[in-house]
Amino acid sequence: MKHLNLGILAHVDAGKTSLTERLLHAAGVIDEVGSVDDGSTRTDSLALERQRGITIKSAVVSFAVGGTAVNLIDTPGHPDFIAEVERVLSVLDGAVLVVSAVEGVQAQTRVLMRTLQRLRIPTLLFVNKTDRRGARYGHTLRGIAEKLTPAAVPMGRVREIGTPAAEFTPYGASGTPLAPPRLADVLAEHDDALLAAYVEDEASLTPARLRAALAEQSRRGLVHPVFFGSAVTGAGVEALTCGLTELLPHSVGDPQGPAHGTVFKVERAEGGQKTAYVRMFSGTVRVRDRLLHGDAGEGKVTGIDVFEDGTHTPAPCVSAGRIGRLRGLAGVRIGDAVGTERTAAREGHHFAPPTLETVVTASRDADRGALHTALTLLAEQDPLIGLRQDELRGELRVSLYGEVQKEVVQATLADEYGLEVAFRESTTICVERLDGPGSAVEIMDKEPNPFLATVGLRVEPAPPGSGVRYGLDVELGSMPYAFMRAVEDTVRETLHEGLHGWQIPDCAVTMTHSGYAPRQSHAHAVFDKSMSSTGADFRLLTPLVLMDALRDAGTTVHEPMHHFRLEIPAVSFGAVLPVLARLRAVPRAPVTKGDAYVLEGEMPAARVHALEGRLPTLTSGEGVLETAFAHYRPVTGEIPERPRTDHDPLHRKEYLLRVVRRVAGA
Template structure:
């Protein structure tokens, strides 16, 4: 613990806890906080009194819905724990948490073993090269496995892993954990990612314990190797060893090199307050933030535009500390400008998402007509907390939402009822299709004296395909200032609103629209003329360009018995699957590929009957493809 006379800068680690649902993430968080004096009693998921699951819905359902931050101290190191949701419907929360982490703990259940969600998470962690320790939880539960589970981890998650602890009495209440010193097995596992250890094993002399310890630290830090620990979050076994290695093996993210440092950070979570205010969680990478300081955040809108939001810090609570927010730390703050998730201090990067966006679209309506307007406002407020909801108006007073699944829909309905007092009806979710321009189209209309339109405006528009993932870009070929600013704004806003519905009724994406002609007559022309004429011209240009309809796909993995391989692949092929690999053999084959998202549920339902219930299926949103004609 740092003393008042200790001049060393305290060290901060931001650690995420990730796992398949029910693996014990929240229980591990409670254990870590309790063992290090941050809370005076253990919270229980079953009792609904945990520290991080503080929402009524989370406590009633026993699942984590929103990322939460809590801190404890080990020596001169403060560890900020980010407890993330495990259910795949809340992947957006995990997406945002990954961006602010120095390292991660990936939990497995010693009873359930490697599950589908675990594999998706580890694949992402390995791609990011994020330092990650594996923690095998529930070793004291009946049915717990250790050696067999280690083989599964190497086969299904990563071959670059070695246990740093060993278990006696696994599967009983007397299970105990002890340190496992580095041995030949550790050296052989490290040799696959560390040239120095490989050379020592091949040419000699054999690596010493000190050599192995140094290589373990280096390879864990660069994300290429994963130490494995055993334990029990409820019983506390093995947790001390896990914490010791977290502090020893995971380095904090170094601050930037710019001097003097400007504030640079990311808002990764937003929580509503009882008075309507919003508390933002900001991870700072560089510089400092003080109370009452004025900040300017950069924001990427849903349509791709970059905007600025400025405000003064009205409250600043640094997690685990007091006073100024410094680089490497996290603070809960309120800002007069109203921050959103994803807002950034410093440069606005166009990074690729770690997970695919949601593909399930639903329409939401208020059960009582007088609550239609409050419902729209509530959904827009919730979309500020989770931008991937993409709330937008739909016909007949409904609101369209993008979601990941049915559980997220149920939680959203409960949130509207309990936090806003609104009873909402959700239409059955349907897979969301998208349109993209197939070519280039151009159209224009002149002012009324040419007797071709009733609008006092001249507009020419060209639409063409934009880069994949660009959303929508509006550009000018005309001279800026040729139109009053209000007319320019009317054209751009109407273009974006019009392209929410394309030629087939799906939203148009990845487009570039250029204003090629403009004109007005003062003082007759108004912004309403430009808002009225723009859809006419744009629709004509879009029809000339043509569009292609795209549907979302899921990447899938299916483990099937050898004698069922032919039947399974035949069924998946009939559902439109494209196979990317078939590996393994007796007794199990691993089949991988991509499948239209609208067929995933049918595949899940058919597989048990084809494999006597022995198949293991996992899928995740991957990308979209042009819609194939019916077979």
């Protein structure tokens, strides 16, 4: 049987989970379509999801279409949970992007489509809610062409749109053309042979040839078929189901090859045992196999579940192209590559990083330890939660995408761990970038270095997004590998807090000097730590050297900037413009759109929430705002400082008193 790993994506409330229910019902997996409002859907299993009527965690459910087994992954639509969507993208063969026929193309829809196109994930569009009052056919298609992709191909016609009787009739059915209008124009953009035939002998472009070309280009992600329908009434769902197997590619991979897969979700059972959701790209994993995972982990698979007929069932193995739930990998984390050979994970960050941070405090002092444990487990399921422990102040900080995510974390801690917590006001997460190169060195047995170690480091700027690159200008064998590794690991850890307390995400660090005291023993072969270097000497010295190098280089704090698109009535233009100026937004020249203005530009991420709050009053509820992370920009005015959570190697005396309780020369 062939397999298709399919993602369902959409802006919140576009009907994504309802469509999932309808697809399961059409495939005979469930007898009755669940309701998001009633909390009876198959994929929204968390109590919080049922209460709020939104998807928070991705869920996998399976059904069969002909000879194809579809693993359908329902993802969150709210932008606060975009990290959950990000993890799913690395395992998809294809996607269905849901658009509302009433609201049209919304902000999150555009973000998702841009990402799907960048990753070349073949995507079908399903325009939902054709049975609702206000649903529009031509207007929605134009919005898709203008805001999502000009390579959108409508796959049929809608009758009585905007009424409960709305029906979708696919092209090729009785009374409709065999192929969509202007299909040859769209396909010829990507096929020279088709273009030549179109120019020389248009009659040779038979409907069958065009349909075959449509399927081929859709499977390559070059064109995007558009279906209309209603998840509530079932209109158009049969045509979409047929399109899944005809227009999207099946999974590929050699079941006989070396085992390799990617972890996109981790759960813990009540007993604390981890379950890893793994998409297999190659090979076969069997129960009792030993698998490598992450950078250094290894474990034995004690159990496997695969997805069949709407549920997961125990199985002896999981092969290439399928998704399995693996148990027994105790140290596994989201994003890990797993397999019989050590390989890099397939995924990177496809969406913007979280730009907000908040302090979480337990309502009862006695719960502080339990709160740290609970947040550690939540960060395990969502690595971008970015848990930071401030030991100096006894505080816990988490990264967030928005205020809704804060509410969900609070409710999860109460429901699952019995912890009542409070949050401080969210603050914006900045980054630091190097102004230029810098270097520093500390020599063993030379003041003011109190450690039995020599470390020299050079730092240099690196392009945004390139990450931290570490290299050596010394011989690898100049000192034991354990000491080399201690320096590198400490460098990477120390760069989480630069001169102003913000992370330095992109730079090149080179070790320029190294030295150590060889192992010394007394006459009776007793190891003398005071005469011999240890890993602690390098781990404690490296932060001092690195901070001196950063001082030499200089750093500039950058704040996150969002691109915004604002559509407002023309009469509101005069009131909105001064507000944008006060919020430090930089709009480009306005564009007239009927009796409205469209403004695009950039503004600090920290000011987006304020604009969202002011907009309804300024525009009488008619303003439409779309924002998305754009880039980081140097901060103007007062430089924001982030409280340090380390031992503060910027201040040498205090640092040494904290880590070794002494200062050189004292």
